[in-house]
Amino acid sequence: MALHVLGINHRSAPLEVREKLAFPAEAQVEALADLAAQPGVSEAVLVSTCNRTEVYCRADAPEPVRAWLEREAAKSGVKLDSHLYVHAEEAAVRHAFRVASGLDSMVLGEPQILGQVKQSVRMAENAGTMGATLSRLFQNTFAVAKQVRTETALGAQSISMAAAALKLAQNLFGDLSRTTLLLIGAGEMVELAATYFVAQRPHSVVVANRTVARGEVFAERFGARAIALAELPARIPEFDIVVTATASSLPILGKGLIESALRARKRRPMFIVDLAVPRDVETEVGELDDVFLYSIDDLGKIVQEGAEARQSAAAEAEAIVDRQVAAFREWQGSRAAVPAIVELRRRADGYREAELARAKARLARGEDPAAVMEALARGLANKFLHHPTQALTQAPESEREALARAVRRLFPDSEEGGTAREA
Numbered sequence: 140m141a142l143h144v145l146g147i148n149h150r151s152a153p154l155e156v157r158e159k160l161a162f163p164a165e166a167q168v169e170a171l172a173d174l175a176a177q178p179g180v181s182e183a184v185l186v187s188t189c190n191r192t193e194v195y196c197r198a199d200a201p202e203p204v205r206a207w208l209e210r211e212a213a214k215s216g217v218k219l220d221s222h223l224y225v226h227a228e229e230a231a232v233r234h235a236f237r238v239a240s241g242l243d244s245m246v247l248g249e250p251q252i253l254g255q256v257k258q259s260v261r262m263a264e265n266a267g268t269m270g271a272t273l274s275r276l277f278q279n280t281f282a283v284a285k286q287v288r289t290e291t292a293l294g295a296q297s298i299s300m301a302a303a304a305l306k307l308a309q310n311l312f313g314d315l316s317r318t319t320l321l322l323i324g325a326g327e328m329v330e331l332a333a334t335y336f337v338a339q340r341p342h343s344v345v346v347a348n349r350t351v352a353r354g355e356v357f358a359e360r361f362g363a364r365a366i367a368l369a370e371l372p373a374r375i376p377e378f379d380i381v382v383t384a385t386a387s388s389l390p391i392l393g394k395g396l397i398e399s400a401l402r403a404r405k406r407r408p409m410f411i412v413d414l415a416v417p418r419d420v421e422t423e424v425g426e427l428d429d430v431f432l433y434s435i436d437d438l439g440k441i442v443q444e445g446a447e448a449r450q451s452a453a454a455e456a457e458a459i460v461d462r463q464v465a466a467f468r469e470w471q472g473s474r475a476a477v478p479a480i481v482e483l484r485r486r487a488d489g490y491r492e493a494e495l496a497r498a499k500a501r502l503a504r505g506e507d508p509a510a511v512m513e514a515l516a517r518g519l520a521n522k523f524l525h526h527p528t529q530a531l532t533q534a535p536e537s538e539r540e541a542l543a544r545a546v547r548r549l550f551p552d553s554e555e556g557g558t559a560r561e562a
Contacts, residue, residue: 321381
């Protein structure tokens, strides 16, 4: 079995495709169970964020997972076609390290992805789809991400999409102290945006959430008030700035709703940031006059304008990834040798037991202990050497040198490999 990564991201697929292949947290356990049931799949982790949906797996071949992803996409009426990428073995390891380190993010070096990958791994652990290989892969992945954060300036030089959204809002409204802010959802993306916007001391802040109790807890942290999502149609005209990122599979802000809000606002502009995938806001809303709508892809393009300043740190991070990929491949190689080592020890134990039984029988008959010990040692040596000697003498000339090198590597003398030690 081999390591594979299959998925789509912000580089391979537009937002309208990515949002059709998104797995909210409540759907991931079932999806993981379904993935693990595919032919030849023994381990699986599903990473689903705003910018990517990826399956990390240990499997005989990638085709069953590809077919599974294509079926899931087809349920929403989209075809993956050229949007889907597939990485195997070393390329899969490198991809995992780069993703968690922020090197593969829309915003180079952004820190949120690491927490999202960790959450995905916990989900797979709870679902029982993690095994030794993926467990080791993600242990190393998190260590690499930490090393990149501590040894390079990549994260320090990252500009978040929340910061970019704030700058755009300030360009439109100027001083935000006279604006009203609506936060829809209570997840990590909204929390990050709230940190930036609330610091500007808007006139009022309201949190709308499907679960009002959770919304109240979230709102308390920012000195805000909480309402239910069901109140939005009546309340939406009150707000100048709307930041939304829910796990809804369908838009919660439609063109008709915003048109009504604009009429009630007497055409005062609305600034809307949609950080959700799938999108919370119908794309047609962006066509309305007096609405300034920015999706997660729009913000990504803006923040990438400063990417040149982060390239030096990125090069240092890539060097760390290269070294750690090599280390992981070395670990994989040692794992591949385990069956051969087990077989070698099994045969050695068989030889030992046979010769020991013969020696005990001779001692029981009263034979000279010294002669018995000599025969025991000679018998063990003959058994160990019989098959290697036969292989060397019968091998064609083209193979003989390789076998001779193997002998020197496996049985070094004191000058080549030092004295023998207990295994």
